[in-house]
Amino acid sequence: MTGFNDQVIEEFRQGKGGMSEGWQLILLTTTGAKTGKRRTNPLGYIEIDGKTVVVASNMGAPAHPGWYHNIRRDHRVTIETGTETYEAIASIPPAAERDALFAKVVAAEPGFAEYQAKATRELPVVILHRIDDRVRGLGDFLVEVHDWLREELKTLRAGLEDIVAGRADTLFMEKSLKAHCVSFCEALTKHHTGEDMGAFPMLAQRFPALAPVLTKLGEDHVVVADLQKRIRELVEGYVHGESDPVRLRDEFDALAGTLEAHFAHEERTVVAALNVTSPG
Template sequence: MTEEQYEHFDVGAFQRRVIAEFRANAGKVAMFGDEASLALVTTTGARSGLPRTVPLSYVDVKGQKVIVASAMGAPRNPAWYHNIRKNAMVTVETGTETFEAIAAIPAGPARDALFAEVVAIEPGFGEYQAKTTRPIPVVTLHRVDGGADRVRGMGDFVVEAHDWLRAELAELRRRAGEGEALIRTADLGRELRAHCLSFCGALKQHHHGEDAGAFPMLAARFPSLAPVLEKLAAEHVVVARAQERIRVLVEEYVPGESDPVRLREELDRLAAELEAHFAYEERSIVTALNALGPAPEIP
């Protein structure tokens, strides 16, 4: 399709006819044939914020549903692709089932490799690429529910790390609380330092791993998460400052001389900041992290 033809083609009317027939016939649309893999994908309008449903053919690549922003080789990316860049959550209808999914956008070599696999299955997409100078994007759809046999993902691993850190901080707070009742316990200072070293070191490593690894991967695959990732990175700086205050208090803590109330107050403040950070992170990026791949195996 030429640019002039694309400009005058009533895409909206065509899509409405296909959607109506799809829903009336359990996913079958005569013009695409019985063997076509067709889905209705509902995105959220990047400008309007309203649901936008489009019929799209998909390719199954090693069990992964992939949709292609070909627009039949038109010079511009289709609107649904821009919507996904703004909000990665979509609803997918296949005719036999409807499910929520998160849409990932591979870039660079990952995009090229996946597009090559798509073309090997459906050569028509290669013909569309030959008609346009833009690299045609490919988008992978990852079910949010997953079912009982869902593979434990990177997001699940992050939640497990958060729970371990929560438990370590709770123990540190408990030991600091004992400082008021056992203020002259000789071993209290050493115990506090040991717990602080374990917790603070693990939290620092966890945040470094996110800043250097997980967040760049998410930014590349999910452009819509950019504001969320910026906020989380900024919170890492705030938490690091709180950690440093606590480290100094613990290092200088002398049972019977230091003020246990101040230490406990600082720990309570860090706990509140950290819980808010963890909760926001779990709401915002765990689903996307799970879409990146399985959790690492820890020996």
């Protein structure tokens, strides 16, 4: 098939038609799961409810096509339509959504029913989401939450510095700091619990390539929780004239540094995927 595909790709890029035996085509470029090299495949696609959908049919062969294994390792792909080229993210819908989509695929292109009948495996359905910076989604909301938590960290840090420097009313500052610390820790715990119970499982299901990243982020949550606990104990047990404010500030700086590294890594790795999907 390699020679045939190369010919189709060449003709497609020369503008000699986006149809092959009645199929409307796109060129899908993925990153090889084993080689790391870019691979391009011509694929028939269907537009369903505004989504670009492809099926890993391999014409009913026993094994999944190579491009499907590639997107399970790296979900970032490039799409060529004949009139434009754009970056996209390939997602694998959960079972119920997959079945509903496949029924619509078959209604539009009955040939896929024949491929499924021929195959000894369930044909995967894949949604190709255009990455569009103009569209806001769950990823942008995540960044907004992070930015709010960053500002709270700055406020707490400023309060600690005032206590260390002996500025303002120390007893009032200590009381205010303790209240602020409780509020911040509860907000951060709620945020991370929501990710662990909701966003991360959803992403792992739809984007298998993110599994190692999500595991690392979950491990970060455990580290942050331990730091939070230590900071909260120090703040709530702080006694003016007896406790060491410098130690408290230094412990807090360690938490802030760990959190910022965690936020930055999370934003680099999952925001794009969150923006093209939803928990429903």
